[in-house]
């Protein structure tokens with residue numbers, strides 16, 4: 001049965017994320033790539049949030065272990081068709097990436113919860129920032145994307161955005177999807193800022209909101225959904241329209257490349273490596289791997305750096321056209337996403353804004 005996403009949902013519809021995931025878990029078997037490695041156990045490496053000690057922001061240019069990848073990042077304003085493999089070059093895909101970029105946010109968190117576990121369950125390695133638990137003087141940056149926008153009619157709740165500082169009421173909620181190792185729980189969310197439209201150093205279009213509560217965060221799948229609230233109706237409507245545009249384009253692009261015979265399985269990321277303005281990275285995805293929680297994750301080779309954690313991993317030439325896989329980490333040879341689900345059956349309704 002087709003399910004409609006209308007971009008701006010009303011409060012009465014409540015959230016469907018958890019039921020969507022449970023309903024769709026069985027579909028994951030349909031989207032496995034035929035090249036699955038059935039027997040090998042995936043080797044995890046490091047998760048990729050960026051840790052910024054006070055006064056050390058510029059050090060990454062000298063100390064980043066992935067410095068060779070820096071020249072491969074493409075500033076969003078410079079991204080063009082020729083940056084894609086020939087078989088994927090299309091106006092629809094370029095516009096799709098641009099819409100994804102408009103939904104991409106920088107996440108900055110200055111508190112590390114004492115609830116962070118010692119060990120990352122999947123890899124057995126020390127969980128990121130475990131040793132910084134309880135500290136509030138280290139800024140951790142990552143990437144996220146707008147997952148959902150909801151208008152709140154007559155909320156009556158005071159807004160907490162920087163612009164009004166409580167003098168107005170909340171007009172809408174923006175839910176952000178990122179990696180759990182970037183924002184672990186609500187105590188970390190309440191110490192988190194979200195930068196929308198941080199496209200270049202001028203910050204001419206940048207809007208910053210405070211995060212508030214985590215809606216769902218799971219360390220195993222490494223997916224975290226947290227909420228921001230704002231009184232800025234213009235911002236809410238702008239994001240809603242971009243969100244619908246992006247979904248529509250994702251479906252169009254999927255129809256162009258579904259089950260593509262192209263040798264390259266394309267993967268694209270828009271992220272804030274090192275907390276920089278948005279950068280596009282283009283690579284290939286290789287395998288869909290089983291995950292410990294019955295869904296799956298991707299491996300891919302898009303250039304990434306610390307700060308890329310939580311970025312959406314946009315994969316083409318597969319059956320699904322939309323998913324909730326976020327960049328989680330990298331081992332010596334490949335990147336890997338958090339686990340998630342590919343959607344391949346949704347319909348997109350017309351804008352309601």
Ligand SMILES: [Zn+2]
Pocket residue numbers: 159160161162163164165166168230231232
């Ligand atoms: Zn406000």
Ligand SMILES: [Zn+2]
Pocket residue numbers: 060064065066067070273274304305306
């Ligand atoms: Zn780097």
